[in-house]
Amino acid sequence: xxxxxxxxxxxxxxxxxxxxxxxxxxxxxxxxxxxxxxxxxxxxxxxxxxxxxxxxxxxxxxxxxxxxxxxxxxxxxxxxxxxxxxxxxxxxxxxxxxxxxxxxxxxxxxxxxxxxxxxxxxxxxxxxxxxxxxxxxxxxxxxxxxxxxxxxxxxxxxxxxxxxxxxxxxxxxxxxxxxxxxxxxxxxxxxxxxxxxxxxxxxxxxxxxxxxxxxxxxxxxxxxxxxxxxxxxxxxxxxxxxxxxxxxxxxxxxxxxxxxxxxxxxxxxxxxxxxxxxxxxxxxxxxxxxxxxxxxxxxxxxxxxxxxxxxxxxxxxxxxxxxxxxxxxxxxxxxxxxxxxxxxxxxxxxxxxxxxxxxxxxxxxxxxxxxxxxxxxxxxxxxxxxxxxxx
Amino acid sequence: xxxxxxxxxxxxxxxxxxxxxxxxxxxxxxxxxxxxxxxxxxxxxxxxxxxxxxxxxxxxxxxxxxxxxxxxxxxxxxxxxxxxxxxxxxxxxxxxxxxxxxxxxxxxxxxxxxxxxxxxxxxxxxxxxxxxxxxxxxxxxxxxxxxxxxxxxxxxxxxxxxxxxxxxxxxxxxxxxxxxxxxxxxxxxxxxxxxxxxxxxxxxxxxxxxxxxxxxxxxxxxxxxxxxxxxxxxxxxxxxxxxxxxxxxxxxxxxxxxxxxxxxxxxxxxxxxxxxxxxxxxxxxxxxxxxxxxxxxxxxxxxxxxxxxxxxxxxxxxxxxxxxxxxxxxxxxx
Numbered sequence: 001x002x003x004x005x006x007x008x009x010x011x012x013x014x015x016x017x018x019x020x021x022x023x024x025x026x027x028x029x030x031x032x033x034x035x036x037x038x039x040x041x042x043x044x045x046x047x048x049x050x051x052x053x054x055x056x057x058x059x060x061x062x063x064x065x066x067x068x069x070x071x072x073x074x075x076x077x078x079x080x081x082x083x084x085x086x087x088x089x090x091x092x093x094x095x096x097x098x099x100x101x102x103x104x105x106x107x108x109x110x111x112x113x114x115x116x117x118x119x120x121x122x123x124x125x126x127x128x129x130x131x132x133x134x135x136x137x138x139x140x141x142x143x144x145x146x147x148x149x150x151x152x153x154x155x156x157x158x159x160x161x162x163x164x165x166x167x168x169x170x171x172x173x174x175x176x177x178x179x180x181x182x183x184x185x186x187x188x189x190x191x192x193x194x195x196x197x198x199x200x201x202x203x204x205x206x207x208x209x210x211x212x213x214x215x216x217x218x219x220x221x222x223x224x225x226x227x228x229x230x231x232x233x234x235x236x237x238x239x240x241x242x243x244x245x246x247x248x249x250x251x252x253x254x255x256x257x258x259x260x261x262x263x264x265x266x267x268x269x270x271x272x273x274x275x276x277x278x279x280x281x282x283x284x285x286x287x288x289x290x291x292x293x294x295x296x297x298x299x300x301x302x303x304x305x306x307x308x309x310x311x312x313x314x315x316x317x318x319x320x321x322x323x324x325x326x327x328x329x330x331x332x333x334x335x336x337x338x339x340x341x342x343x344x345x346x347x348x349x350x351x352x353x354x355x356x357x358x359x360x361x362x363x364x365x366x367x368x369x370x371x372x373x374x375x376x377x378x379x380x381x382x383x384x385x386x387x388x389x390x391x
Numbered sequence: 392x393x394x395x396x397x398x399x400x401x402x403x404x405x406x407x408x409x410x411x412x413x414x415x416x417x418x419x420x421x422x423x424x425x426x427x428x429x430x431x432x433x434x435x436x437x438x439x440x441x442x443x444x445x446x447x448x449x450x451x452x453x454x455x456x457x458x459x460x461x462x463x464x465x466x467x468x469x470x471x472x473x474x475x476x477x478x479x480x481x482x483x484x485x486x487x488x489x490x491x492x493x494x495x496x497x498x499x500x501x502x503x504x505x506x507x508x509x510x511x512x513x514x515x516x517x518x519x520x521x522x523x524x525x526x527x528x529x530x531x532x533x534x535x536x537x538x539x540x541x542x543x544x545x546x547x548x549x550x551x552x553x554x555x556x557x558x559x560x561x562x563x564x565x566x567x568x569x570x571x572x573x574x575x576x577x578x579x580x581x582x583x584x585x586x587x588x589x590x591x592x593x594x595x596x597x598x599x600x601x602x603x604x605x606x607x608x609x610x611x612x613x614x615x616x617x618x619x620x621x622x623x624x625x626x627x628x629x630x631x632x633x634x635x636x637x638x639x640x641x642x643x644x645x646x647x648x649x650x651x652x653x654x655x656x657x658x659x660x661x662x663x664x665x666x667x668x669x670x671x672x673x674x675x676x677x678x679x680x681x682x683x684x685x686x687x688x689x690x691x692x693x694x695x696x697x698x699x700x701x702x703x704x705x706x707x708x709x710x711x712x713x714x715x716x717x718x719x720x721x722x723x724x725x
Contacts, residue, residue, distance in 0.1 A: 159503065
């Protein structure tokens, strides 16, 4: 192989190998940073939304507990429990509790219905929604549990209301601690939807939703309509979340699209929260980074190659001149001079070569002179010999 | 020599195992006949899903579905052995059992009754006490048993005099309700209610379950004989059925697609509406699909006894068995 390609390849190798190593390290580092940032982001969304949900419920929980402890509410609840429906006392108490206590509380927001249940059969004796009065709630968890403590019945489908519902209940007790009723409040789920649907940025695929212990969606996911309590989801993230774990994973979501997902079990709500982002979106900066690194590496390699080529030429040009000069001299033209002015080794070699040619040329001139002299002497000797013969 | 004998016997064992394999696979499946309560429709989606997804085949069961109909005595078909299993309402199980038929419920598919009483929303009728003095098409004796049953049970529970209600026969076309002659009509939330709402009417719904009347509806039933003779078959059939129902509930759109292969009315809109209406009845959000509670059975029995629909009293626990559900779900309701 000639010197020029040799040098070019050498330069290419010398540039590609370190660039590739540095590029790979930079890519790996960048990839890890981006993935970690994405994971941190998803996890923080779950933590944030969980806190928001707790704050939302806590506020309503405190509100209903405070209402249940008001002396007049306790008094009216006692009247409603101890008197029969047609009793004027009963009617008066019902009117007062609804108009003076329950309805005004609705104005603060949070609840869309507040109602009082009698302790024996869970009969709704008073409600801000008059249509609900007279119904029995004896089999409902919010009544059964609400008799002894403040209880939240997670999101369930109410066939009666024909919509999703969430109910907080708390006991109402008289001064002696006897149960006089259970106060229930249906939460306005608009707030919940707002919290869950809240977007942290302009991400086109970031998706947060809640899933209950039956694997059903509790809130609508971003890419689904009519899924809430109507469709089950069994992805790796959901299964992990429902088994009580907090973590992240790379898996296919409910659409079958590869995602990075963070899951978190919410014990207060007996649900898990899932936040996911499409891997295509999450990895887009990584792909971009790879392209940038590849472009930089290619540019460096091309530059190195060109530089190698240029450098090889600067070396080869005087060498070629030297070779041509040697050929010329070798061909007999001892007057030829390579004449390189450069001060490097090739220049030195050329000058040495020129000196050698000059020396050869001098020797030849001398040789010719000697030959000429010799011929002249020979001729003179010949002439003298003939003269002697003539004598 | 001993090593050679060992290798030889191992080879024989392997050959024997391989030879047994196809025989097992070819084992004749148990033939089972399921009597449905009515014509093929989304109401029975879970059974179709179990069939189409091969859950019955996996349990080595070959199922034949028999449709119900106006003149078909479903309970009798199960009792006579024409069908091994039937989809029946609990009231029929109780009534037939009191007459000596050895019927036993093994799982309740519809754990909430689909029975609902409807009135126009401007009628002022919002609760059963408003029925007094009004015309209610709750059904004449021998008609739609569950409408009548739940109506009288609800009135009794609330201490209201049913005699003060003008009862007229139930009309499945709801003509009287549309023209205003009937003020309240019962219907199924999975059928009639959808049709009434399609007319664009705004309604008040009065659910008997809001007034302490808790009735199961479609219940998987078999006979005492099959339970004692082939308990394993009962477990396998129920396991496959519950899997089918679970899948149907978890992805009801897919279940509708499967249903359309069987349904007489091949209208996806109709079957989807029915499916959506029945979802909360099958999946109540409380217990596992099919799970039954003794107190509900006791309550239903009490209602029938009070209404003198049972020819004799009997041990209510004989009418249902939790044994198979407990076996399948590992004893856990949730």
